[in-house]
Amino acid sequence: MAEFRALGLSPWLAEQARQVGLSRPTPVQAACIPPVLQGRDCLGCAKTGSGKTAAFVLPVLQVLSEDPYGIFCLVLTPTRELAYQIAEQFRVLGKPLGLKDCVVVGGLDMVEQALELSRKPHVVIATPGRLADHLRSSNTFSLKKIKFLVLDEADRLLEQGCADFTPDLEVILDALPARRQTLLFSATLTDTLKELQGLAANRPFFWEAESQVRTVEELDQRYLLVPEAIKDAYLVHLIQTFQDEHDDWSIIIFTKTCKDCQVLNMMLRKYNFPSVALHSMMKQRQRFAALAKFKSSIFKILIATDVAARGLDIPTVQVVINHNTPGLPKIYIHRVGRTARAGRKGIAITLVTQYDIHLVHAIEEEIKLKLQEFSVEEQLVLNIVTQVNVTRRQCEIELEGTDFDEKKEINKRKQMILEGKDPDLEAKRKAELAKIRKKNKQCREKVQQTLQKKKQLQLKRKLQKKMERRNKARAAEEK
Numbered sequence: 001m002a003e004f005r006a007l008g009l010s011p012w013l014a015e016q017a018r019q020v021g022l023s024r025p026t027p028v029q030a031a032c033i034p035p036v037l038q039g040r041d042c043l044g045c046a047k048t049g050s051g052k053t054a055a056f057v058l059p060v061l062q063v064l065s066e067d068p069y070g071i072f073c074l075v076l077t078p079t080r081e082l083a084y085q086i087a088e089q090f091r092v093l094g095k096p097l098g099l100k101d102c103v104v105v106g107g108l109d110m111v112e113q114a115l116e117l118s119r120k121p122h123v124v125i126a127t128p129g130r131l132a133d134h135l136r137s138s139n140t141f142s143l144k145k146i147k148f149l150v151l152d153e154a155d156r157l158l159e160q161g162c163a164d165f166t167p168d169l170e171v172i173l174d175a176l177p178a179r180r181q182t183l184l185f186s187a188t189l190t191d192t193l194k195e196l197q198g199l200a201a202n203r204p205f206f207w208e209a210e211s212q213v214r215t216v217e218e219l220d221q222r223y224l225l226v227p228e229a230i231k232d233a234y235l236v237h238l239i240q241t242f243q244d245e246h247d248d249w250s251i252i253i254f255t256k257t258c259k260d261c262q263v264l265n266m267m268l269r270k271y272n273f274p275s276v277a278l279h280s281m282m283k284q285r286q287r288f289a290a291l292a293k294f295k296s297s298i299f300k301i302l303i304a305t306d307v308a309a310r311g312l313d314i315p316t317v318q319v320v321i322n323h324n325t326p327g328l329p330k331i332y333i334h335r336v337g338r339t340a341r342a343g344r345k346g347i348a349i350t351l352v353t354q355y356d357i358h359l360v361h362a363i364e365e366e367i368k369l370k371l372q373e374f375s376v377e378e379q380l381v382l383n384i385v386t387q388v389n390v391t392r393r394q395c396e397i398e399l400e401g402t403d404f405d406e407k408k409e410i411n412k413r414k415q416m417i418l419e420g421k422d423p424d425l426e427a428k429r430k431a432e433l434a435k436i437r438k439k440n441k442q443c444r445e446k447v448q449q450t451l452q453k454k455k456q457l458q459l460k461r462k463l464q465k466k467m468e469r470r471n472k473a474r475a476a477e478e479k
């Protein structure tokens, strides 16, 4: 407790931290809390599970307790589940303050959220899309007086991936006062450091954990070479083994697509494994329910897309299985970081097919560590291959019978409308683009063929000339 106090926190807050199990500051907390209390902006880069959340929650609560008003702090985070998790930390640590928080995320009632926002909560925790929608559509609340802006998983919020947050961030930043403290945290900040530094200009304090290796020591990182066609048999075998060998076990399996996630969940259920799925095509209430069931250990297996890759803190997770090798090392770091948190041990097994070897090399290069091979008894896997493949096919057929693909199409259209695009026009544009690409490809092929023919002709002529010269020489010799 004394150590948290030594960082500048009040006795009540240090005591509250102790009561919720934070007895001694972790390095990221020890390094970042004092400069934040001094009024500086902060960029904190520390490994997964190292306590970055409390590194911003504690100083925000400290400053809030000295001059409480609403809306005092805005926290932005990329996923809805993460927003609730952060709100929970604010709630437990800020209980003695009577802290009022408000979570603003997509998929839930907008009117209710607007009402809550108008009641001036101390802290708003939001995903960018929904908060920007509120700002565009109502003037019943103001962010003009906020003292703190926190970007959790800051690099994800700023990168322009498949879900691009930047247009929403622009709307939000326009609604904020220039005089504020900005705190940015992630386990993978360094790639986007330049953009981030532009956001935090108030005597920014940058802290990065001193370590070459970018994943935690307690994590045992393995790969398993598997032929693509029988990958699922390996997965079933792995799960069966963990179930047989451990009483208390809990696994997160990451998949590439929502459909894969759904099919695998159906398949594992057919084998009576206690699994639940979590992906972005589920309704928000189903997503929360699935996560709650997994957190309470009613279901021991969570099959998820990368929507669960960042930030989720579930201490009981001992195993992470990557059903596909992540295409980006950064995603690998976040996925495997769902285990071996806060000093606990954990294992991550990545299924690697013949097509993914280069991805493993990229991961190893980034994390500065070689993955070790995980060995299994191949015969046991071969024994179940046919059965597993048949079961998977059955599940795929079952899924095709539902409106899953249709929903996907509808979701895509909805997303486009939200982004201000016309789905029909986009479809037309896409078709035209495909046509142009096809034409270009045909043209390239034609050029290549012509070039090749030309080359062959030249070669033929050269050969002919050579032969002629040789014949002439021979004839001259004979004379």
Ligand SMILES: Nc1ncnc2c1ncn2[C@@H]1O[C@H](COP(=O)(O)OP(=O)(O)OP(=O)(O)O)[C@@H](O)[C@H]1O
Pocket: 021, 022, 023, 024, 025, 026, 029, 046, 047, 048, 049, 050, 051, 052, 053, 054, 186, 187, 310, 311, 312, 313, 315, 337, 338, 341, 342
């Ligand atoms: N000082 C502390 N002492 C003990 N446990 C702590 C301390 N600080 C945080 N923890 C615990 O460590 C776990 C991980 O913390 P947190 O979720 O903040 O990690 P993180 O660094 O944000 O990870 P990620 O990068 O995956 O989001 C949580 O269960 C939290 O309660």
